[in-house]
Amino acid sequence: MNVLLIGATGDVGQAIVQELSSRHHLIQASRATSGSNRVDLRDSRSIYRLLEQHQGLDALIVAASEPHFGPLDQMTGELVREGLEGKLLGQIDAVLAARDLLADRGSVTLTSGLLGEACIRYGACAAAVNGAIEGFVRAAAAEMNRGLRLNVVSPGLLESSTARIGQYFRGFDPIPPARVGRAYARSVEGIETGQIYAVR
Numbered sequence: 675m676n677v678l679l680i681g682a683t684g685d686v687g688q689a690i691v692q693e694l695s696s697r698h699h700l701i702q703a704s705r706a707t708s709g710s711n712r713v714d715l716r717d718s719r720s721i722y723r724l725l726e727q728h729q730g731l732d733a734l735i736v737a738a739s740e741p742h743f744g745p746l747d748q749m750t751g752e753l754v755r756e757g758l759e760g761k762l763l764g765q766i767d768a769v770l771a772a773r774d775l776l777a778d779r780g781s782v783t784l785t786s787g788l789l790g791e792a793c794i795r796y797g798a799c800a801a802a803v804n805g806a807i808e809g810f811v812r813a814a815a816a817e818m819n820r821g822l823r824l825n826v827v828s829p830g831l832l833e834s835s836t837a838r839i840g841q842y843f844r845g846f847d848p849i850p851p852a853r854v855g856r857a858y859a860r861s862v863e864g865i866e867t868g869q870i871y872a873v874r
């Protein structure tokens with residue numbers, strides 16, 4: 675299959691690359707990637723442009739962009755909106771582009787996360803964003819035409835991310851990246867739609 679991955683250089687993205695690159699033609703995109711694989715989820719035109727440049731895509735995966743993370747008493751509307759731009763609105767924009775440009779019977783896989791169901795300090799915006807993504811996927815999947823499928827993977831804290839963000843997740847069991855990669859494979863290579871694959 676031709677699979678486009680947005681967020682390929684990140685911790686989750688690398689778990690997906692490990693799982694899928696031996697079986698599929700995997701196109702790796704991110705914000706800092708050079709040339710035609712460069713994309714910014716905060717800019718819907720750049721998402722459309724990316725998909726238009728890669729005709730014949732069978733699958734789109736998005737595993738990129740963090741919402742605002744910080745204490746409630748320092749939260750501002752501006753910080754919240756900046757965070758919504760990439761992870762929430764960017765992923766919805768990606769679904770809309772895929773609706774128009776993916777091959778028939780293709781699949782879209784988005785990313786939410788543990789903070790959609792578990793509360794940690796500083797995680798209120800992430801909780802809002804992850805919950806919204808999952809709600810969107812559940813409802814939008816039922817309306818996708820041309821046999822297109824839509825799922826979301828909700829990873830727990832990856833082992834490969836503990837050095838960077840583990841201090842905010844004391845008491846949580848880190849997840850081997852390979853398990854997270856397999857959840858994306860299940861979405862891309864399976865037949866289900868409207869699913870939330872929680873990896874805990």
Ligand SMILES: NC(=O)c1ccc[n+]([C@@H]2O[C@H](COP(=O)([O-])OP(=O)(O)OC[C@H]3O[C@@H](n4cnc5c(N)ncnc54)[C@H](OP(=O)(O)O)[C@@H]3O)[C@@H](O)[C@H]2O)c1
Pocket residue numbers: 680681682683684685686687703704705706707713714715716737738739740741760761785786787788828829830831832835
């Ligand atoms: N790591 C975890 O344990 C974990 C657990 C649950 C959920 N998640 C979720 O999984 C997603 C990926 O997390 P991660 O830990 O892999 O992040 P990461 O290591 O910080 O990597 C983020 C990736 O997304 C790309 N990116 C960031 N902003 C972007 C934008 N506006 N447009 C396009 N690409 C952008 C980055 O590319 P550039 O460097 O080129 O900008 C990079 O490839 C996030 O939504 C996160 O909330 C992660």
